Amino acid sequence: MSEAFFSDATRQWQALLQQSAGPWAEWMRAGAQPPNAFEKWSALFGGNNATPTETIERFVQGARDYLSFLQAGMNVGGINAEGMSGWIEPLKRMFAAPDGMAGAFEHPFAKLWPGSAAGMNPFALGMSGFGQTAAPDLRDLKSWLKLPSFGPAREHQVNQQNAALAWFDYQQQIQRHNELMLRAAKRGFELFEGKLSEREQPGRQIESLRALYDLWVDAIEEAYADIALSQEYREVYGDLVNAQMRVRSHVQKEVERLSSDMGVPTRSEIDSIGERLQALRREVRGLRGGDALIDEIADLRGELETLARNAVRQALGERAKTSAQVAAAPSVARVDKPRAAATKPKKQSAKTAPARVAPEKAAPRRAAAAASGGFATRIAQFADASLGGKRKARGNKAAPAKSSRGAKAATTRRGKRAHS
Amino acid sequence: MQAVKIQPAKAAEEVITTQRKLGAALETLRSMDDVDFGVTAKEEIYREDKVVVYRFKGERAPTAKVPILIVYALVNRPYMVDLQDDRSLVKNLLAKGEDVYLIDWGYPDGADRWLTLDDYINGYIARAVDAVARHRRVRKINLLGICQGGAFSLCFAALHPHKVQNLITMVTPVDFQTPDNMLSNWVQKLDIDLFVDTLGNVPADLMNLCYLMLKPVRLNQQKYIGLVDILDNKVEMENFLRMEKWIFDSPDQAGEAFRQFLKDFYQGNKLIKGGLKIGGRDVHLGNISMPVLNVFAEQDHLVPPAASRVLAEHVGTKDYTQVAFRGGHIGIYVSGRAQREVPSAIHEWLAART
Structure with a gap:
């Protein structure tokens, strides 16, 4: 060569x-x-040192055109006794x-x-x-x-x-x-x-x-x-x-x-890395059970906490009733509402059906909640035990699967996600 | 009879006055600082990537038991709902006792290029809703979706109805192919895949140009000529500049989410025609069983009223209310009438469902 x-x-x-x-x-x-329209405009009107911004530039352009229009109007219109006819x-x-x-x-x-x-x-x-x-x-x-x-x-x-x-x-x-x-x-x-x-x-x-x-x-x-x-x-x-x-x-x-x-490095390479990273993030979230499972666990946790809270209130109310002969009826009413709400997320796991409380699950709980006296105390104990178990289970990945309803829903969702 | 009857003296006076005002404008502009916005105090309650959820703080504690989470569009910054002291949907809602939260999407960049609608709706929005619910210790919250954020809220409410107590949509497109929808007409023949593959994230400047071209002379010229009238009024000028800032302070659009939004919503019109899937799950507006309040603007050039009204025919709820606001897409937040009518309408509607 x-x-x-x-x-x-x-x-x-x-x-x-x-x-x-x-x-x-x-x-x-x-x-x-740098935008220079404002400088031009400033020179035109004798100003300077103002901050050029896009707004000003746009305004300048509009004003310039409009002034041209006005000037042209003055020039071409002609003047007579009837105005600019x-x-x-x-x-x-x-x-x-x-x-x-x-x-x-x-x-x-x-x-x-x-x-x-x-x-x-x-x-x-x-x-x-x-x-x-x-x-x-x-x-x-x-x-x-x-x-x-x-x-x-x-x-x-x-x-x-x-x-x-x-x-x-x-x-x-x-x-x-x-x-x-x-x-x-x-x-x-x-x-x-x-x-x-x-x-x-x-x-x-x-x-x-x-x-x-x-x-x-x-x-x-x-x-x-x-x-x-x-x-x-x-x-x-x-x-x-x-x-x-x-x-x-x-x-x-x-x-x-x-x-x-x-x-x-090229944009394609960086895009490729970004795409893989985003896919990994989704995968990690999926491996953790996905948002749906996290929702489910949070809902169950909330349901139990509400149950425990109301049961404790009810139990305290019973004690107060015994000692001060004060009616504790409102606390019973308070129990029912959160529980009804707490059951709705289960319907979400079914995805398409309207919100509905599973009667076989909800009915015994309502009955328990509506009960009074020593029964309420037992509910409180049950709730405490459940919460304690749940808290322990947080560190145990197998724990959600032990909750029959939660496990079913989670399995279904995981299956669908994997499928899709 | 002549249509134009301009007296020479008056025409000359117009020219002179305009020249004088332009000259005086420099003094006004020199004396102005950069505009501020977002007047209501707020605290951050949740953060993930570039997304931040804020809770606004009113002058008194909220009386509402169920909080409102505002889901704004991705294409503009959300401070439009709290633009300035006398033009703030947020402030007015707080004054009525509502507890208001807001999702700030931030400014997506290359790292967000691959975010999908699933990531936004089943991810960010879902976790923001959970964060608000946790913060207020409630199981469900009220969702207030605005414009594109309204479309996202509809999807979210359809996919997660158990998390939404009441749904409010404002200037929200539902039918994306009404004959008077100019934006829709423009994108029907776009090769969206080529578009997104080429641009990656869609630049905000490009989006803004498209919006300006909806009314090119009015938005690029007449508006600025009208500015001549307020050049000597510092307060009016500040209001104008604040609005200008909001209009052009736009985030880039995450490429994949933009791709899906244009293909499924604009080109496919799947929100009402069916077949829309977010994260592999079908979105059926019929699953929206909670009460719905739909507020739209009668002079909206971005989301024509017909595009919003049609929601009544598709939601599953029997408790559906529709409010037509006399104004435009922006006026529904910032006009004087909006301050009087919109927050009251929302508050009263919610109060009736508490």
Whole structure:
């Protein structure tokens, strides 16, 4: 191999690197640029040192357009004894150039969509640089992109060709979208004329530039909504976004390839790690019994604690009744409500059926709860024993399985989870 | 008769006034600090990953026995419900004796890329509900779902009805394919898999642009021109900037959850058509057996009223109440009428079911 060959190969490699990194460098530059609209505005009105924020920038843009509108209105309207009559044609000239696009008052749609203001549009952001590097001449694109590739760099070349084709398609989709926006703008003027004609009656006439502007906004929004809700727009918008995603995807793949060559970790690798980590977290949770089993245990624990608490209260009430002859009836009523609620989670384990208390389980407990005297004390003892057992069982993984209802539900859920 | 009858002197005055106000605005803006938000004191009661559950502290102890947990949307920050002193759903609910908790989803990043709707609904929400129930020592709580959070709350209530005492949904989409739903129209032909595979997490800026494009001239221009009218009013300017902050202070969307939400809810409309599965379990709105209060906004451009109203036809409960609020998607929290009507409606409805 000659030295010239290596030198040439090195140059080509560097050129390729620069080309592929171009759009991302552009993206970075776009993101890092400090906003300067406020400075311009500050200069315009003699201010400085204020904090630039996105709100201010948006305001500045709106104010600038509005001032243009006011100024244009003053210039084209003409002044006569009847006020500014004959406004419709001047308005058309003011809002629209002969082809219906932006005139003195720049059309907002033109500023919001790809190809005109990348900084405003995340879909467009970062795409212009790619266009410059990947598709320098779109006119001949399709012809040479169909050429077969061969040689050691075949795969890379195919990828580049596909990326360029995707870019070409993206440009076509932008064009389709812009045509619809243009149609919305034209329709907006038709509606605007209609709205103006409705204002010819005395008392409804427009008497300020601001009112005129607001009427125009109503018309243009109405026209836009008609388009944006249409089946046609659904197709065009979907195609536009899909096309751009394809371009981005190709760019990402190329960046990944270069990163990999340089030993830099790629997004795919990190994504893969993240996906595995998340899967592991779910698995660990499942191994612990899953949220459903944890719910079940918590419910059972709560049920027992409620049972014990109420039984103790009841027992204390009985003692008080014995000593002070005080009626303890309310404590009986308090017992029943939590127990009825406590049984509902069992229904959740059945999943679809409405909440229902298993009568064979609930009835004896209600009877026990409703009982008085020494029986309540026995319930308290039973509850204490159960709680103690449960507390011990917390450290014992086999313990939940000993609870017949809980074990059944948990097994069912685990089975379903594993199945799904 | 001419439709436009603008006197020259008046037109000139408009121009001069606008110029003068713009010039004076600098002084107003210079004198303003960054806006604050979230006025009500709160304590953290639960934390997991980036999710935090807060309990708000009112000026007096709550009288309600069952707490309310607010489940906000993932696409915006939840401080909208407590934006400022005189515009706070939370504060008004507390004043009426309710005990209010809230899930703050945080700002998802690359580590959250693989979170699914199962992780959000059967995971984070379920554990947040448990945390609130433990904190208040109750078995069930009231759930208040807002917008996308309302859709999540419906799923949660259908999957875990035994944990929800009462369900309140606000500006919640249920039918995701009503003819007047612009967002829905836009996403029907999107290749969601390509979209999420390419973007990973969906950037907040992209989401915001989509919202702005729902009414492009009104939201990108007319709103800021209207700002001219309040440039010399510091309080009004602060209110405006606070709202601006909320609008654009948006979290990125976790990729997998976004994928499923768009495919199953928007494209599949499975919440009402059926076939929705969260964590492998079928979601049937018919399983929602607890009382339901559905509050929607009549001028909502994000969630059209028809998209919410249809809930009445699908829930299993016989205790269903619907409240139509005269306002928009944002006004339902921050307008003066909202302060008077919404918290009262919620409180009275809950009180009747205690």
